[in-house]
Amino acid sequence: MSTTAMQKKMCLFVLLVFALTALAGCGGKPASAPANTTLKVGWDFEMPIADPVKSGYFLVRSGIMETLVAVDFDGRLVPGLALEWQAIDATAWKFTLRPNVKFHDGSLMTAKSVKLAVERFAETAKTIPLDSIEIVSDHEILIKTRKPVVALPAYLATPESSIYGEKAMVDGKFTSLIGTGPYKFVQVAQDKSIVTEGFAEYWKGAPHIKQVINRHYPDAQTRFMALQSGEVDFIRNVLPANAKLLQGNAGYQVAVSPVGRVRVIYFNTEQAGLADHEVRLAISHALDREAIVKDVLGGYSKAAAGMFPENLPWGNPAIKAGEHSVATARALLDKAGWVDNGSGIREKQGKKLEFNLITYSSRPELPDIALVVQAQLAAVGIKLNIQVADIGVAEKAMVSKNFDMVLVARGLAFTPDPSIAFEDFRSTSMSKYRPNYVNKELDSLLEGALRETDPAKRQADYYQAQEIIDKEIPAIFLNYYVHVDAYKKTLRNFRIHPTEAHVLTSDLQFQ
Numbered sequence: 001m002s003t004t005a006m007q008k009k010m011c012l013f014v015l016l017v018f019a020l021t022a023l024a025g026c027g028g029k030p031a032s033a034p035a036n037t038t039l040k041v042g043w044d045f046e047m048p049i050a051d052p053v054k055s056g057y058f059l060v061r062s063g064i065m066e067t068l069v070a071v072d073f074d075g076r077l078v079p080g081l082a083l084e085w086q087a088i089d090a091t092a093w094k095f096t097l098r099p100n101v102k103f104h105d106g107s108l109m110t111a112k113s114v115k116l117a118v119e120r121f122a123e124t125a126k127t128i129p130l131d132s133i134e135i136v137s138d139h140e141i142l143i144k145t146r147k148p149v150v151a152l153p154a155y156l157a158t159p160e161s162s163i164y165g166e167k168a169m170v171d172g173k174f175t176s177l178i179g180t181g182p183y184k185f186v187q188v189a190q191d192k193s194i195v196t197e198g199f200a201e202y203w204k205g206a207p208h209i210k211q212v213i214n215r216h217y218p219d220a221q222t223r224f225m226a227l228q229s230g231e232v233d234f235i236r237n238v239l240p241a242n243a244k245l246l247q248g249n250a251g252y253q254v255a256v257s258p259v260g261r262v263r264v265i266y267f268n269t270e271q272a273g274l275a276d277h278e279v280r281l282a283i284s285h286a287l288d289r290e291a292i293v294k295d296v297l298g299g300y301s302k303a304a305a306g307m308f309p310e311n312l313p314w315g316n317p318a319i320k321a322g323e324h325s326v327a328t329a330r331a332l333l334d335k336a337g338w339v340d341n342g343s344g345i346r347e348k349q350g351k352k353l354e355f356n357l358i359t360y361s362s363r364p365e366l367p368d369i370a371l372v373v374q375a376q377l378a379a380v381g382i383k384l385n386i387q388v389a390d391i392g393v394a395e396k397a398m399v400s401k402n403f404d405m406v407l408v409a410r411g412l413a414f415t416p417d418p419s420i421a422f423e424d425f426r427s428t429s430m431s432k433y434r435p436n437y438v439n440k441e442l443d444s445l446l447e448g449a450l451r452e453t454d455p456a457k458r459q460a461d462y463y464q465a466q467e468i469i470d471k472e473i474p475a476i477f478l479n480y481y482v483h484v485d486a487y488k489k490t491l492r493n494f495r496i497h498p499t500e501a502h503v504l505t506s507d508l509q510f511q
Helices: 003-026 057-061 111-125 220-229 240-247 277-286 289-295 326-335 366-378 391-399 418-425 440-451 455-472
Strands: 038-043 069-071 077-079 082-089 092-097 130-137 140-145 183-188 194-198 211-216 252-267 301-303 346-348 354-360 383-389 405-411 475-488
Touching (some): 111 130, 240 252, 240 475, 252 366, 277 366, 383 391
Antiparallel strands (some): 092 140, 183 194
16 A cells, blocks of 8 residues: 555544544533632632631631531521530530541541630630630530630630641640631732632531632722632622622622621710710711611611611610601700801810711721711711721720721621620720720629520610610611622522621532
8 A cells, every 4th residue: 555545544544533532522421621629719808817816707717717616597506616515504514526527637626626725715815714624535625614604605606716726836826727627728829819728528528619719809899800800709798889780790699698797886985075975866866877778888788776687686676776867966966065156067165076987998888988977967067087097997096095986897796696796885895896985784784694594684684785875875886787799600509607707618619
């Protein structure tokens, strides 16, 4: 056979192979591309890789760390790394630990490792008056407190109480992120993104997502553009206007859900002017809460009636949203002796009715709300100066009592018990959010509720505490937070958790 003939035959053979391959691809089951297993997330807040007792929120949100007690989507306490717990007496609780839980370094979770983590949490957070922790067995511990703490299981659901491996500590210092969660910390990349990988030995089963790239976008518009460009698959905390744009796009899913958070203005009740209850009441009447929900938040919220939203079980149903009445606000200020002499700003004894309000832009709607508050107060003769700073600046101002008013989006359910939210209003509070307010009756109620073992009596104490706060107005609750996240429609099984703590779970997967 000639060389030319052999070449023709070889070409026919190659063509036949290609044809058969194509037919195989067309018939029977179609050939499928491997599913995407890398998730790229755009976060709204900073992503601290740090000791969980100091900054555990991102570590739990990102699925690196877990706690003894978990919270379900109805806000109820459920087993986490602890299978069960029970009060032995007023100052002793026994926790039974989940067996066969592995840390990211391959070691098993034991009573010893749990004891270490809980002791450090109690020492740092100061919410648990810890006496001692006894190891009963490899999977049982007995926690004893110096006084009754009925909310102990709830305190052990807060992210700062995360459990970590013994090798995370070196010479008394936290050095390594060795958690139990579905995603294992790998590295901080050159672009400052945080890379985690699915933990194959996770106690609930290996996650579908094999790698997560976490990026921080402090600006909401930049986050939105990163989602649209494909730079990330999922973003948190979407502006209302952007959410409406995405809801009309077939390629994206918008998740909207109320969470345990309220936008609130705290007053320094010892500051000149604000020490007067009638001035605080006038400010409350001057604020149109419904207009803020409609005009600033695009309807993604609800005007507040007291501290707690309906999706949390602790609110007093007798408390109603503050009435908006410019006429009432003006009459109250007249009664308090604040007079407008023609400048548009009220005065009293030569001093203008003028306050400074601090807020922050990491919650992108807060500066816009502040501008509306400024305009609504101007309508009754109060001048408001706005300072937009970092959230740390706002917190430092409150702790140092160097503020007039602070506007924040206050999380209420990171610790799923009302006592933490009420800590803001106790006169000896160590909370970062303090209105510099003293009421001995309120102090007595709150301290009694911490010891009350009867749930009905405890709820009654908290109802009465809310009535005092509603009457005295050390703070104004504006509206309840509705969280808005957005992601590519190919991502499955995401839900907004009411505590905002659990974001990246082992259930997530791409279609």
